[in-house]
Amino acid sequence: MxxxxxxxxxxxxxxxxxxxxxxxxNFRLDGETIVxxxxxxxxxxxxxxxxxxxxNPLKVIPLSERICGICSIVHQHMFTTAVEHAAGIExxxxxxxxxxxxxxxxxxxxxxxxxxxxxxxxxxxTHLHFTWKVREKVMDLLEYIAGNRVNYSMWTIGGVRRDxxxxxxxxxxxxxxxxxxxxxxxxxxxxxDPSIRLRTKDIGILTEEEALRLCGVGPTVRASGVKxxxxxxxxxxxxxxxxxxxxxxxxxxxxxTGDVFSKTLVRLKELVQSIDLIRQCVDQMxxxxxxxxxxxxxxxxxxxxxxxxxxxxxxxxxxxxFHYARLxxxxxxxxxxxxxxxxxxxxxxYAPMFMGEQIADIPIIxxxxxxxxxxxxxxxxxxxxxxxxxxxxxxxxxxxSVEKTKKILEGSL
Amino acid sequence: MNTIDLPMSLxxxxxxxxxxxxxxxxxxxxxxxxxxxxxxxxxxxxxxxxRGSFRKSIELISDIQIPHLSVTSxxxxxxxxxxxxxxxxxxxxxxxxxxxxIKVHLPKDDLTIPTITDLxxxxxxxxxxxxxxxxxxxxxxxxxxxxxxxxGFPEDRYPWRxxxxxxxxxxxxxHDKEEAANPPTEDTPREGGGKDE
Numbered sequence: 001m002x003x004x005x006x007x008x009x010x011x012x013x014x015x016x017x018x019x020x021x022x023x024x025x026n027f028r029l030d031g032e033t034i035v036x037x038x039x040x041x042x043x044x045x046x047x048x049x050x051x052x053x054x055x056n057p058l059k060v061i062p063l064s065e066r067i068c069g070i071c072s073i074v075h076q077h078m079f080t081t082a083v084e085h086a087a088g089i090e091x092x093x094x095x096x097x098x099x100x101x102x103x104x105x106x107x108x109x110x111x112x113x114x115x116x117x118x119x120x121x122x123x124x125x126t127h128l129h130f131t132w133k134v135r136e137k138v139m140d141l142l143e144y145i146a147g148n149r150v151n152y153s154m155w156t157i158g159g160v161r162r163d164x165x166x167x168x169x170x171x172x173x174x175x176x177x178x179x180x181x182x183x184x185x186x187x188x189x190x191x192x193d194p195s196i197r198l199r200t201k202d203i204g205i206l207t208e209e210e211a212l213r214l215c216g217v218g219p220t221v222r223a224s225g226v227k228x229x230x231x232x233x234x235x236x237x238x239x240x241x242x243x244x245x246x247x248x249x250x251x252x253x254x255x256x257t258g259d260v261f262s263k264t265l266v267r268l269k270e271l272v273q274s275i276d277l278i279r280q281c282v283d284q285m286x287x288x289x290x291x292x293x294x295x296x297x298x299x300x301x302x303x304x305x306x307x308x309x310x311x312x313x314x315x316x317x318x319x320x321x322f323h324y325a326r327l328x329x330x331x332x333x334x335x336x337x338x339x340x341x342x343x344x345x346x347x348x349x350y351a352p353m354f355m356g357e358q359i360a361d362i363p364i365i366x367x368x369x370x371x372x373x374x375x376x377x378x379x380x381x382x383x384x385x386x387x388x389x390x391x392x393x394x395x396x397x398x399x400x401s402v403e404k405t406k407k408i409l410e411g412s413l
Numbered sequence: 414m415n416t417i418d419l420p421m422s423l424x425x426x427x428x429x430x431x432x433x434x435x436x437x438x439x440x441x442x443x444x445x446x447x448x449x450x451x452x453x454x455x456x457x458x459x460x461x462x463x464r465g466s467f468r469k470s471i472e473l474i475s476d477i478q479i480p481h482l483s484v485t486s487x488x489x490x491x492x493x494x495x496x497x498x499x500x501x502x503x504x505x506x507x508x509x510x511x512x513x514x515i516k517v518h519l520p521k522d523d524l525t526i527p528t529i530t531d532l533x534x535x536x537x538x539x540x541x542x543x544x545x546x547x548x549x550x551x552x553x554x555x556x557x558x559x560x561x562x563x564x565g566f567p568e569d570r571y572p573w574r575x576x577x578x579x580x581x582x583x584x585x586x587x588h589d590k591e592e593a594a595n596p597p598t599e600d601t602p603r604e605g606g607g608k609d610e
Contacts, residue, residue, distance in 0.1 A: 042561035050572050050580070085446065093450055212479040215535030226505075228481070233501070233510035240453030240508070286450060311457070311499065311512060313483065322499065324486040338486035340539075345483075348535050 006030055010359070011040075025350065025366065029359065037354035039347045052337045057083045057157060057303050057327070058296060060334060064323075065151050067339065070113065071316050073106045075339065076155040078312030078323035081236060083157050085310025086327045087303055093238075094288045095159035100238040101172075101281045102145070102154055103314070104274040108179060109138045110317035111267045111274075114370045115190060118264065121363040122199045123402030127189055134182055141175045144168070157299060159291035169282060176275050183272060190264050198408050200260040204353040204365035207258055214348045218319020219270065220369045221349075222248050223263040225256025230315040237314075242280045247273055260368045267370075304332050318342035318370045343371050360404040417477055420509035421502065423456050430460065433473045437466035440516075453508055461516040464526065470515055471529045477502050480532065483512075485539040487547045489574045493518040494547055496526065521576075524549040546573045 010027040022043035028036040048067055052060045057079075064079040065072045077099060084091060091099070112135040119127035139149050145164055146152035154160050164172070190196060211221035221228060227246045231239040247269045249255060249262045256262065293299040307329035313322050319342035328335040346369045353365055421429065423443050431438060441460040448455055462470045474480045483499040500513040519526060528551050529536050540551045541560040548571040551557070562572075570580050 040560075042559070042563075045561045045563070047572060053573075096449060212481075213534050215480075215482050215533065228504045230510075232507045233504050234455055234512070235453055235508060236448060236455065238449050240449040241451050246505075284450070311514070313501075313512065320483065322483045324484075324497065324499065326488070336486065336488040338484065340484035344538060345535060347538055 007035060023371070025354075025362075027354070027359075027362070032358045032360075034354045034357050034359070034362075037351050039350050041347065049337050049339055053334050055334070056300060056332045057325075057334060058300060060337070061155060061157070062151075062153065064339075065153065065155075068341065069150055070110055071106060071318070072151050073102055073154070074314060074316040074321055075323070075341075077103060077237075078314050078321060079325065079337075080155045080157050081312030081314070082310045082323040082325035083303070083312075083327070085312065086308040086325050087157075087306035087310075088308065089158050089299075089302070090292060091159045092289050092292050093286045094163075095290050095292075096238040097281050097285045098160045098162075098164050098290060099155070100242070101164060101278050102142075102152065102160075103237065104277045104281075105138055105142055105145075107274045107317045108271055109135055109142070110370075111271050112138070114267060114317075114367075115186065115264070118200075118260075118364060118367050119190075119196075121367050121398070121401060122196065123405040124196065130189075131186070134179075137175055137178050141171060144171055156291060156296075157303070158293045159289070161291070163290050164285075172278065172282060176278060179271065179275055183268070186268060186271070190268060191261075195405060195409050197261065199361075199364065199405055200264060202257070202259050202261075203357060203361055204260045204263075204368050205258050206349055206353050208256065210352045211258065211349065214352075215345050216319070216349045217321075217342050217345045218316070218370075219247075219263055219266040220319060220346050221258075222246065223256070223266045224258030225250060228320065230313055230320050234313060236312075238281060238284075239277075241284060242277055244273060244277060260364055263368050300332075303327060305329060309336075316342050319346065343369065346371070358404075360400045363398060363401045419478065419503060420506040421477065421511070423458060423511060426458055426502070426511060426513065429477075430458075430470070430473060434462060434466050434470055437463040437469075455512075456510070457512040457514065459514045459516065461518065464517055464519065467515075467517050468527050468529070471498075471532050474500055474502065474513065474515075475532045478504065482529075482533050482536050482539070485536070485543055487543050487549075487573065489547070489576065489579070490518075491575075493520055494524055494549060494574075495519075496543065496547075496549070498529075519549060525552055526550075527552050528554045530555055545571070547571055548574060548578060 008029040010029055011024055024040040024043060026038045026040060027034055048063060052063060055063065060079060061076055064075040067075045112131050116128040116131035119131065142152060143149050145168065146154050146162060154162055206220065206224050208224045208226055211224040211226045217228065225248050227248065229246050232244060232246060247266050249265055252269060254262065254265060306327045309326040311322065311324050313320065321342050322340040324338040325334055326336040349369060357365060427441060427443060439461045444457040445454040481501045481504055483501060485496055485498050487494060487496045496517045496519065498515040502511050502513055503509045517526060526549060528540060530540065537556060538560065540554055541556065543549055544551055544557060545559050545562050569578060571578050572580050
């Protein structure tokens with residue numbers, strides 16, 4: 001295996017596999033087997049932190065929202081939490097509950113979206129269309145509450161900008177009922193189907209030890225049995241008032257293997273958890289204002305006078321994410337801003353997960369950490385001996401993955 | 414290792430670090446922010462260590478649990494570059510997690526810091542990022558290549574620095590490598606540029 005003459009190098013990117021963002025992974029292959037994998041992000045670094053350090057905090061909120069298209073709530077949530085911490089501003093209790101509801105709705109939409117992508121990567125396009133169809137329901141609810149399908153513009157420093165009134169509860173409940181009734185079917189598809197099981201069981205394994213050592217986050221490490229969840233460990237927003245527990249496979253009678261199957265299981269179970277959390281929030285929603293300082297000029301003035309530093313740490317659908325913000329007295333712009341999204345920490349977990357797997361498993365393993373990066377445009381294979389280059393398009397690599405599933409179904413593999 | 418009773422409270426952590434680090438620890442600050450209707454607190458601890466004792470502080474953290482490093486943030490404070498290592502201890506204990514934020518100040522004439530990747534393998538991404546964004550040198554880093562910035566980005570410019578090595582002058586021309594290397598001056602205004610000024 002370690003014979004130098006037989007290994008190949010396969011850069012996959014700069015526009016990569018699973019979703020739709022620029023990203024590259026460089027593979028070293030021994031025949032069909034992956035012997036090393038290395039992630040290369042930064043194909044489209046936009047310098048958002050630099051931009052943020054030239055704006056006042058209120059102007060940074062919409063900017064932070066545009067860091068990610070899928071979890072746009074996550075970044076504004078963290079940013080506002082960090083600034084509130086730095087300036088000593090308290091959001092109102094009602095705002096905490098509304099923030100929690102929105103964050104959980106986003107988790108539902110993100111996990112359902114992921115399930116579709118995962119199915120697509122192994123060739124089950126019917127499931128892709130099914131999950132993306134059912135995802136519309138939660139998108140509609142988000143639009144109903146916030147006015148937008150994505151980039152909800154809900155957050156402000158000290159609270160939220162839109163209320164969830166009692167009049168809206170029936171629609172919220174209806175959506176939750178819909179997903180509850182749907183869950184059995186999703187479980188049947190993703191956990192019960194024997195061919196999906198064959199493509200996901202014992203593939204892309206991350207051990208508990210590796211997950212901890214590499215500082216991995218979210219469902220990626222919970223599937224290995226690691227009990228890390230910011231919502232429980234260090235409750236923010238209204239999570240401290242709610243009843244929730246770590247979603248790890250052993251809680252449901254499965255092994256904490258850390259393979260793609262466990263990661264799917266954890267995400268599906270989190271769907272149920274999110275539904276439960278939203279119900280708890282709706283039941284306990286306190287009365288009161290949604291914004292502790294509705295006059296934005298007053299707020300800006302307060303922020304300008306503030307001097308301090310703060311952190312915003314939350315559990316995004318993909319795992320723990322983090323913002324650090326510092327305000328300096330007399331300065332309107334942020335003095336320092338550091339953003340850390342979940343995928344940033346999960347990048348290093350790729351190497352052990354890819355090790356020893358096959359080329360045809362690249363798409364599903366790349367997708368299994370739910371990377372916020374994606375859509376492989378083309379892969380290039382370099383044969384070290386002759387220096388010859390072969391080029392694979394995304395479609396061709398996808399076809400390889402689909403063929404593997406077909407072979408499994410025909411029983412020839 | 415792991416003879417410590419978990420979860421550690423804020424006061425226990427304070428005395429643990431003070432004992433372990435002695436005089437090299439300063440500006441220790443504890444915070445408890447009450448959140449939600451039940452007033453469950455979010456616990457944080459901040460302190461500064463001298464560069465000489467920085468490795469020791471990471472070793473101390475590693476003795477508690479396998480360390481969880483959220484990220485390292487960094488900024489240019491004028492004479493020094495400040496790095497903050499944001500750790501989380503007591504994970505897995507509901508409501509008891511404490512954010513441990515360790516600050517190190519590096520003087521501008523000697524911007525070096527030892528790597529911690531032998532103790533925290535997951536720190537490699539953030540160490541590489543700090544090298545290219547702040548111009549610090551991480552000693553014995555296993556992989557010192559660039560991670561985020563484009564190959565064409567000038568070698569001696571660092572996006573998060575506010576001094577002459579920063580990119581205030583070039584931020585309008587980042588798309589153009591040649592122009593970025595020679596920012597316009599009053600004597601040589603850029604052709605076609607400056608319309609909005």
